[in-house]
Amino acid sequence: MSDDEVLAGHLQEIRRGSVVLACLAVLREPQYGYALLSTLEKDGFSVDANTLYPLLRRLEKQGLLTSEWNTDESRPRKFYRVSPLGEQLRDEMAREWADLGACIQSILRGVNS
Amino acid sequence: MNDLIDRYLWAVSRHLPASVRTDVTDELRGTIADTVDARSTGDADAATREVLLELGDPEALARSYEAHPRYLIGPAVFDDFKRVVTAILVVVLPLVLVVMTVVNIGIEDESLPAAFLHAAVSTGMVGIQVVFWTGLVFVIIERTGADPGGETTSGAEAWDPDQLAPLPPVRQIGVPELLWGLGVAAVAIGWLPYQHVRGFVDDDEGNAVPLLDPELWSGWIPAFIALMLAAAVLEILKFRAGRWTLPLTVANAFLDAVLAAYFVVVFTRVGVENPDFAAAMAEHGDVWEPGVIGPVVLALILAVLVWDAVDGVRQHRSLADTGTRGPAPREELAQSGAGNGRP
Numbered sequence: 001m002s003d004d005e006v007l008a009g010h011l012q013e014i015r016r017g018s019v020v021l022a023c024l025a026v027l028r029e030p031q032y033g034y035a036l037l038s039t040l041e042k043d044g045f046s047v048d049a050n051t052l053y054p055l056l057r058r059l060e061k062q063g064l065l066t067s068e069w070n071t072d073e074s075r076p077r078k079f080y081r082v083s084p085l086g087e088q089l090r091d092e093m094a095r096e097w098a099d100l101g102a103c104i105q106s107i108l109r110g111v112n113s
Numbered sequence: 114m115n116d117l118i119d120r121y122l123w124a125v126s127r128h129l130p131a132s133v134r135t136d137v138t139d140e141l142r143g144t145i146a147d148t149v150d151a152r153s154t155g156d157a158d159a160a161t162r163e164v165l166l167e168l169g170d171p172e173a174l175a176r177s178y179e180a181h182p183r184y185l186i187g188p189a190v191f192d193d194f195k196r197v198v199t200a201i202l203v204v205v206l207p208l209v210l211v212v213m214t215v216v217n218i219g220i221e222d223e224s225l226p227a228a229f230l231h232a233a234v235s236t237g238m239v240g241i242q243v244v245f246w247t248g249l250v251f252v253i254i255e256r257t258g259a260d261p262g263g264e265t266t267s268g269a270e271a272w273d274p275d276q277l278a279p280l281p282p283v284r285q286i287g288v289p290e291l292l293w294g295l296g297v298a299a300v301a302i303g304w305l306p307y308q309h310v311r312g313f314v315d316d317d318e319g320n321a322v323p324l325l326d327p328e329l330w331s332g333w334i335p336a337f338i339a340l341m342l343a344a345a346v347l348e349i350l351k352f353r354a355g356r357w358t359l360p361l362t363v364a365n366a367f368l369d370a371v372l373a374a375y376f377v378v379v380f381t382r383v384g385v386e387n388p389d390f391a392a393a394m395a396e397h398g399d400v401w402e403p404g405v406i407g408p409v410v411l412a413l414i415l416a417v418l419v420w421d422a423v424d425g426v427r428q429h430r431s432l433a434d435t436g437t438r439g440p441a442p443r444e445e446l447a448q449s450g451a452g453n454g455r456p
Contacts, residue, residue, distance in 0.1 A: 032147075034147035049164075053141065057137070075143050076143060078139075
């Protein structure tokens with residue numbers, strides 16, 4: 001395994017949790033799958049479609065998202081929205097994220113100085 | 114172009130559970146169309162191809178939508194499965210090879226190379242049977258979640274150190290017990306066709322006369338073989354648990370009771386002896402007293418069965434005693450650990 005592959009693996013590990021938090025944040029407003037993917041990409045999260053769509057299902061099953069089919073337009077779309085439980089968990093995850101960031105920063109300062 | 118999308122969706126839906134199949138497929142159809150629309154700058158076919166390529170293998174995609182296990186024997190029971198299969202194969206296969214070679218030479222009158230070759234084929238078949246049936250038992254253990262080792266953490270309750278089982282002072286049921294139990298069942302089953310084909314004495318035309326009444330093959334002997342197979346399964350479960358747990362003790366006593374009832378009925382009501390046997394023995398001038406030997410054999414069998422059931426209960430109670438006493442003293446542990454080669 002080359003160094004690049006090792007790095008790619010570790011970067012993926014770091015990003016994995018961030019996608020869930022990003023979804024819970026973005027889905028304050030109802031969005032359908034592709035629109036959510038575009039929003040996330042625009043904001044700098046590169047997520048694979050085949051990771052995101054099953055993830056939305058799992059979050060819905062866990063009760064963090066609710067979904068609704070919108071058939072007003074010619075193409076029926078499934079809209080996801082964060083649930084009250086999802087909001088609560090999102091806030092806790094955000095706090096954890098901030099704490100973790102601060103910890104990493106303080107450790108790295110020790111390395112760099 | 115649409116044909117390609119439909120084929121992709123069909124390939125995905127085939128691997129989805131029925132409960133979400135339509136919903137997931139409908140959503141994917143919309144999502145793919147959205148993505149293609151956003152990408153295509155004229156060549157819709159190329160864009161479709163690209164989008165499907167990014168979604169990847171339909172089977173892998175479907176798998177990420179569900180959480181059911183996709184294996185027959187999981188990591189929790191795999192080690193035991195491997196140990197049981199290896200233990201059985203190591204003992205049974207050489208035995209079968211030798212016995213079948215001898216049988217092929219002695220009974221079938223084959224030359225040594227032919228006898229050995231045929232025995233090797235039989236051994237291969239036995240090996241496949243052993244792996245298959247043991248595997249099946251473990252698949253059932255895996256599916257039914259019977260887990261005497263207490264290794265799974267899938268339960269809803271949070272795990273607590275207090276739930277840790279007390280250290281067993283000795284592994285009560287190890288590889289020797291397993292091999293002994295399976296060996297008894299195998300010999301009991303194997304002896305039946307042996308005595309039927311090989312016989313005990315020859316009649317005046319030189320044909321082998323079986324000891325057991327050939328009529329029994331129409332029902333009573335197959336029933337006995339089924340009971341012995343049940344006993345073999347129980348042996349594997351006992352080895353898997355390593356200890357005389359309450360369900361195993363009860364199952365063992367129950368099987369002993371069924372066997373005892375079976376033997377009493379067969380010996381006293383049905384009759385086991387081949388009607389031609391006594392005559393053939395008399396011809397050879399051998400002494401044969403069925404009136405004496407029958408009851409003695411039955412009494413011996415019943416004594417063994419009672420002893421087996423009582424021994425199971427006794428072992429179970431010794432286990433329960435150490436359970437309430439707490440962990441065994443250190444010396445005892447060290448000794449027992451050295452005694453049966455466990456790390």
